[in-house]
Amino acid sequence: QKEVEQDPGPLSVPEGAIVSLNCTYSNSAFQYFMWYRQYSRKGPELLMYTYSSGNKEDGRFTAQVDKSSKYISLFIRDSQPSDSATYLCAMRGGADGLTFGKGTHLIIQP
């Protein structure tokens, strides 16, 4: 079992829909959770950064962390074609390097 599991997709939804992206993990030491967006031939861009369990909202994006279930989510409201990209979840225990999921390829249809 990989440390971080993420469905690679592709996930295709119509413009304006609510998108739900998820990751599960096995390492209970993970405390810091991140979501990155990566466009083709670009580096990952940090979207959300959360510590421990709970919710965090930033504009159209909401990140949720449930440490008891080892499950994290990213919700995108009012999705736009410009949101089409690969979304990577990442996590770390402390001051160590990030462990990434494989990434979910998201397509927003106009």
Added chain:
Amino acid sequence: EAGVAQSPRYKIIEKRQSVAFWCNPISGHATLYWYQQILGQGPKLLIQFQNNGVVDDSQLPKDRFSAERLKGVDSTLKIQPAKLEDSAVYLCASSLMGNTEAFFGQGTRLTVV
């Protein structure tokens, strides 16, 4: 604020040749990372520096890969000799400290033929 700078953007080499990548982190960031991203995969940590000291290089193939961060700022990652399976994007990232947000550069796309 300037982001993480990497060069070159693209590199094509033959197997058994050597190659080097350069990274300039965000000013003031003490922690620097090198990641390898193979097509269709998430980035995998190769090495983490805190200032000019190595924190974690457990996943670095040390028989062919080496990295240094002189003076705690810029860093270079070298592969010698390259293999076909080294074809990937090499990403540099930096963070203020080890447990804060990490910001990535554009990456160097390496093709080994």
